Amino acid sequence: MSEAAVLARTSNGPITQERLHQDLTNIGLKAGMTLMVHTALSRIGWVCGGAQTLIAALLDAIGPNGNLVMSAQSPQLSDPQHWSDPPVPETWWETIRQNHPPFDACQTPTSRCGVVPEAFRLWPGTRRSSHPLVSLCAKGPAAEMLLADQPLHDPLGEASPLAKLEKLNALILMIGCGWETCTALHLAERRALPNAPRFSDGAPVIINGERQWISINMPLMDSETFVPVGQKIDGQSFMQHGHIGESFARFFPLQAASQIAEKLLRVS
Template sequence: MTEAAAIARARGPITQARLAVDFRRIGLEPGMTVLVHTAMSRIGWICGGARSVIEALLQVVGPEGTIVMPAQSSDLSDPAGWCDPPVPQTWWDTIRASMPAFDPRTTSTRGVGTVAETFRTWPGTLRSLHPQVSFTARGPRAADILSSQPLEDPFGVVSPLAVLNQCGAYVLMIGTGWETCTALHLAERLSDPHGPTFEDGTALLVDEERRWVRFRMPQTNVERFPAIGAKLDGQAMLQHGHVGAAPSRLFPVAQAVDTAVEIWSLPSPL
């Protein structure tokens, strides 16, 4: 949505104060640890843009709370697997040879929105070390949440998502669909720990030298997330509301993961 379109649709500007009120109404509280997904364009015309969203989140959870966001950089992957858009096969070797190595300080996000990218550079924000599917966090629990994210199993039992699952964290989805719910990737790993994988690659610094590194990643399937979301939407633990004009949800990571694991672990019908 263009800025002009957002202005035309809006009844008035969305301020930081209004965002804070909406976050409290949906159930966000001081001291919470919360994984946030945001479609900023759905909120409306925000005075201050992404900065106001982040400042309102930090204001509501307070100094004892921890904000977490996805910081995916899917462009740091093997070009042979690119499809949105693909590149000619004749380019692949050049891309592999010249792709900048992942740097948690400077590698930008891709496909996770303006709020997540702004949060990546926010003072005090930390980042996990996975080159493709890292997370960022700010707050007292940030270092523990981001401490370990294995290259070949970034969503499994040793990962930021696993820590969020164990520490009573919540997910806040602001105007986003269930296909964006990163927490459900943990449920995929728990329900099928030996599931299919695929070969990938990226540029990494190894002993201070840039190298092209090949590895295997778990196959994910976000197409089945909306069906889980439909079940979760009717549960009492999930709170619905609006942030600006954006339909939003707040729910505990652990209960969402448990529900998905229970369903996905059932035997397939013959």
């Protein structure tokens, strides 16, 4: 969305950190929460300070004892044979595999996650998990525990940061984005479809100080199936709906939503 379009949909002046804090409090955020956030910044309206202001408001709302988590995916490191938006010539594949910079938790940028997760990746004190394709970032007292030992071949399943978030009674905040963006529901998907087909992917990483291309046997995951599932979750009593700035928002517990999603995905 262009800045002009964002300005046009913003009423009552610039959206400040104070207003965001009030909206976040109204929807249910409290100090000490463990919170995973998905957001489309442009949907919120013209935020004075952009992503920096939103992240500051989120951290202020959950306080120093809270934990903030966001996706930090880097699909640009995946095997180029799977690229489709846009595809690259097959004659390029091996050159890319041999020359793309390896994953670095500090330096590798996020991709297709939006400006807020990228700004959060660079926020002082933010940590990042080690998966070269589907990492997560976190800040807070439990960040190191949440992100440790993310499985290479099943990064969003039972031993993943998502499962650890569930054990911490994490809540999910979705601001201006659809259910297909809800990374947290991949945990339910993996439980519902433990024997899902797998495909061969790969990524460049550093092993013992040397760059290597590694193979990754990833389960097929389909976030488009989250749309009808999310419609069922929207009607549950635990779901809080509200507005953050100009944007519609959803706020709900991961565990309760995951249980419903798992049942629905088993029969879909």
